[in-house]
Amino acid sequence: MVLRMSAITFVAADVPFTDSGNTAWVLAAAALVLFMTPGLALFYGGMVRTKSVLNMMMMSFITMGTVGTVWILWGYSETFGPDVGGGIVGNPFTHFGLKGILDQIYGYVPADAAAGTAAAGGIPAPAFVAFQVVFAIIAVALVSGAIADRAKFTAWTVFTVVWATLVYFPAAHWVFAFSGYAAETGGWIANKADGLLFGGAGAYDFAGGTAIHINAGAAGLALAIVLGKRIGFAKEPMRPHNLTLVMIGAGILWFGWFGFNAGSALGAGTQAAGVWVNTLAATCTAMLGWLIVEKVRDGHPTSLGAASGVVAGLVAITPACATVSPIGALIVGLVAGAGCALAVGLKFRFGFDDSLDVVGVHLVGGLIGTLLIGLLATKGSPTGAAGLDVNEGVFYGGGFSQLGAQVTGALTVMVFSFVMTYLIGLAIHKTIGFRVDDTQESQGVDLSEHAESAYDLSGLTGGRFGSPGAVSTASSGKPAKTHEGASA
């Protein structure tokens, strides 16, 4: 079916073909984005106390299992399948199990003899499926930072499936499904056309400032409220147990994020390259912005601040990376770094225990990036450089139309996510329970939820004596013993 032809050949019969360079980049970018989830596990894991680091990392890891599975079954179809009407959601049954798309080619542009342009190759649909599933996985994993140290692991696992299905897939459809790419009609936030909800918003969100970061941030806030504060919140010190893990995690996130943003060009060309540079630019100034706030306010620039600034900048440039200039990207980063550094204190003022600042970094950073597009969008951006149209922002004389679209997209996703997540969280909390009991929480969720300890480093002996107790294996059929009989 797929014929290999030179991109400059005029094709008589219009047979879609793939572009190997674009395909290679999208497949590589998908792998980069998957690597962000273990990176997030390290970033979050280092920030919690020793007794719950494994659980924190597992909350990220499990999303690779659950969300990856449901993506293949119905998630892809629900996000990118034929729209059920109004740009609300795709039909989850059309491509159930990826039925009927393995031989499809997306993004192919036919030759136009009248304009004298050659056909341009697309990418195989499975490359698009791969690139989008890793977005769904990390979007869900991001939420877990709000409920560190106290969630039941089974409840979280159920939540990942329900939240992906009822909140993420619809929001991703609104934002990432462009009409005519995978299906004829796309989502109502990305497109502007009759027949879409409100006629469509036409908001710019290149890689997911709304669908991923505002969405995860608002969901984190809702879950933090449903679960309540940790025992001792704002009274006892809850220091990050391993800041070196946090910094490694931030580094992996930054690395993977180039796949996230530049991969969203869905091709290897002018737009992808410009986006790569903008992604770097914003992250640089965001780190500086966060550290300057810390130096002035607290007296010391901290490693946690540097790592957090990096992530805040990446979050904010995610929606904006294709439609702002490199100078615009430096501004987006600086505002996000400084803004998020100030916003992380809000949880103490308002009294909600968003443990690892999903709200302060992802919701606030996502809002900053999404709204700044309304001011900073310009034709002097990677999208403009690629020869595509850009509706310019307020600072470039484009008026308020784009800012209006950005506000609509940002606020709708925020409100939708908060309300839906609160209801889902409450339903899980009232049925199977979302929170461990007080004793389990004090002893640590690593022990109560996973029957493991992260580190065997206690004391100067480095664990050479082993732990007192008895060993039994699963195959011996005896129940596993832990500390019984230790007094002998």
Add this chain to the structure above:
Amino acid sequence: MKLVTAIIKPHQLDEVKEALEAYGISGMTVSEASGYGRQRGHSEVYRGAEYTVDFVPKVRVEVLVDDIDATSVADVILKGAQTGRIGDGKIWTVPVEDVVRVRTGERGVDAL
């Protein structure tokens, strides 16, 4: 026999160890400890939230000595551990009823 116990700042351990070796003490037991005295804790700031950490890391040094050496060993430790700044620690001496060397079964002063 006496047991001399000192709680000192971790970075003074090398000086204390060298001072004790120079005096002729051939063994000691060292363990990590944490606590506070008049110094209280210190503060750390994470994402703008200031935490007062009460228990400060310390090192406990224990030396078993003959009665006659007890006062001078305490003085040797004092010299090694003292910086003159707050949080230098404490040294105390308590009597010991018996000591046994596990390898040989020797008892009392012979076991030191």
